Amino acid sequence: MTAHGVRAYWRLACIPIGILINAYGNNLTDGDDRTLGLVLFLVGGVLAISGMTPLKRFLEENPLRDGLFKIVVALSGMALFTLGTPIAVAVKVAKGTAQPIDFSPAAMSLMLIYLGLPFVMRWMEPKDFLLQRLAGRVRRAAISRTIANAAGILAIAAFLNARFSATYPAPLLSIALTLLVAMAVVTHKTSARTRKLCTQIHTDVQSLLRDLDTLNLARSPRRADDKQADKQMAARRSWDALKRDLSTTVDTGYRSIGLPFLADEVVAELDRNVLAGIDADYPGGAARARADLQAIQDACARHIDVLA
CATH class of the missing domain: 1.20.120 (Four Helix Bundle (Hemerythrin (Met), subunit A))
Structure with missing residues (x-):
């Protein structure tokens, strides 16, 4: 995208950012920070809605973009239901307040991404202009598989934290390093394929x-x-x-x-x-x-x- 395109459509970034903030705020409303969660929920919703007008203009410029919009909608819905808990746990880890019990729901959400993302991408892959979309099809397949594999490895890490961080904390560092290496390997393998x-x-x-x-x-x-x-x-x-x-x-x-x-x-x-x-x-x-x-x-x- 050119510099002019960036200036014209920078507000498109408000949509994914707003969805993430909305999901995180929605997760906080179930805990002690209900007020902050409600504020973030509303702010995220406003941000996401503010990007709809430039999104409509962006889609109307090229018929090939309509299929991509459907993918974005599907991924946004998936993110709304799966990313809230992992993001909340990541924030707690950064603050140093995470407890072993917090990692179990995060592991479940990440496992859903691992199992569901490739199928969602395959299901939502555009069925028109297939040869014109071919380069993007290949790129999306590789990226979605890489993200799914990373989510699966992070799910294992979260499960191990939930199960063993209280009783066997020492080996977790070496296990974490091993999982990071595994993530690098599977990413390289997908790209190489x-x-x-x-x-x-x-x-x-x-x-x-x-x-x-x-x-x-x-x-x-x-x-x-x-x-x-x-x-x-x-x-x-x-x-x-x-x-x-x-x-x-x-x-x-x-x-x-x-x-x-x-x-x-x-x-x-x-x-x-x-x-x-x-x-x-x-x-x-x-x-x-x-x-x-x-x-x-x-x-x-x-x-x-x-x-x-």
Whole structure:
């Protein structure tokens, strides 16, 4: 976003900030700080509402942003119900007033984030303009999985604090360091998987485009004697390899809980276009497929890492 965009839409930040303050205030109303909690609840609500007008203007400028707004709404609702307790416990930890009993509800909230966030993101992922949104789809999958994994590790830490901080406080420091290392490892693994998959897809798209170019030349009147069948078979092999990549999940190896690089219906449509282009008997028959393949390649170009 440009400097002008920042000046025009800085009030959008009021929405997530207001929601967090609102959630924290709502949590305080159940304790001894009811007055402070009520004030924060109202202040957070006012902040969130103040960002709605620039949000509407922001969405109307680009139709692609409407799907992102739905994701923001879903995540905001999830944050409202899950982040209040962990934030309150974090504040108590900073003040030095946290008690072992405080960590159990925080662990439950963090575990809900770990289990629910990937499914929420998969459910709310926009179903329109899929190729145009592809770069964002990949980025959102990696980020949401990283956040979910971090929440899961923090949930374990909170559970251990609730269970053992009073009776076995000494080992908790080493356990905390171990969990921090684990968080770094899973974050790196998710990022590396995303970059490796994008690099592989970029390479396979390039191979298929070259095979289509070769096939296109073989169909020209001047080279009608070239072996088109062999070139068609080479293009089919390239497409088979790419098709497997496109159905691979971005964020995890478990397909049942992961987000595929491309939705199945998009892969099926692309399959029809590519095969139609390969079987066409005239030059330029794969023009439509080429445009889609180029869009995929452009999305992957942002995540290329040959050393991942």
